[in-house]
Amino acid sequence: FQSAASFIPPRLTPPALRRAAACCTGCDLYRTATQTVFGEGPRHPSIVFVGEQPGDQEDRMGRPFVGPAGALLNRALAEAGIARDKVYVTNAVKHFKWEPQGKKRKHKRPSAAEVAACRPWLQAEVSVLKPHALVCLGVTAAQSVFAKTVRLSELRGRPWDTALATHVFVTIHPSAILRYPDAAARSEAFGRLVEDLRRIGRFVR
Numbered sequence: 001f002q003s004a005a006s007f008i009p010p011r012l013t014p015p016a017l018r019r020a021a022a023c024c025t026g027c028d029l030y031r032t033a034t035q036t037v038f039g040e041g042p043r044h045p046s047i048v049f050v051g052e053q054p055g056d057q058e059d060r061m062g063r064p065f066v067g068p069a070g071a072l073l074n075r076a077l078a079e080a081g082i083a084r085d086k087v088y089v090t091n092a093v094k095h096f097k098w099e100p101q102g103k104k105r106k107h108k109r110p111s112a113a114e115v116a117a118c119r120p121w122l123q124a125e126v127s128v129l130k131p132h133a134l135v136c137l138g139v140t141a142a143q144s145v146f147a148k149t150v151r152l153s154e155l156r157g158r159p160w161d162t163a164l165a166t167h168v169f170v171t172i173h174p175s176a177i178l179r180y181p182d183a184a185a186r187s188e189a190f191g192r193l194v195e196d197l198r199r200i201g202r203f204v205r
């Protein structure tokens with residue numbers, strides 16, 4: 001089976017991880033993506049946020065959460081009183097998976113095998129950063145962190161300990177909020193995200 005495990009450098013430091021991940025061919029996703037999008041943030045973050053995978057803009061820029069989902073996450077963090085520069089953001093899968101839709105590149109959900117293949121990078125990031133809390137944004141992140149298929153409703157609202165990290169929270173992915181067609185539903189879901197983030201902010205304080 002495919003895995004990033006053999007690409008993890010012997011000495012775990014954030015720059016060493018970033019350099020090594022840039023050359024990862026642990027699964028086939030590197031073939032069709034522009035570049036590895038590694039996690040980004042301070043050396044001692046209070047919280048590590050884990051998304052699914054880079055989006056179209058992240059793939060072009062080589063940085064996580066710089067597109068629409070990132071903008072929504074930033075707004076939610078601000079409303080919850082969590083300083084953006086104190087948190088580290090990364091993804092369960094480090095390469096953009098997409099399928100053509102006309103001239104556009106349409107996001108495609110990573111398979112369980114791809115999530116498992118990329119998990120060593122997330123594990124290395126968490127072990128080197130040692131955050132006070134880890135937040136899974138959506139079920140793909142939770143699938144990696146809990147190492148099983150999970151449902152948001154089962155895990156939302158309280159901290160968990162997993163093999164990958166302690167003090168793990170699960171909340172909705174910002175992209176899931178952006179996909180709601182109805183403005184009222186979007187605003188309600190955004191409110192719930194902010195509520196979750198407030199609780200997490202109190203937890204790490």
Ligand code: URA
Binds near residue numbers: 058064
């Ligand atoms: N969605 C994610 O899950 N991660 C990103 O970096 C951007 C969008």
Ligand code: SF4
Binds near residue numbers: 021030094
């Ligand atoms: Fe390596 Fe992860 Fe990219 Fe696959 S998605 S090639 S495991 S960095």
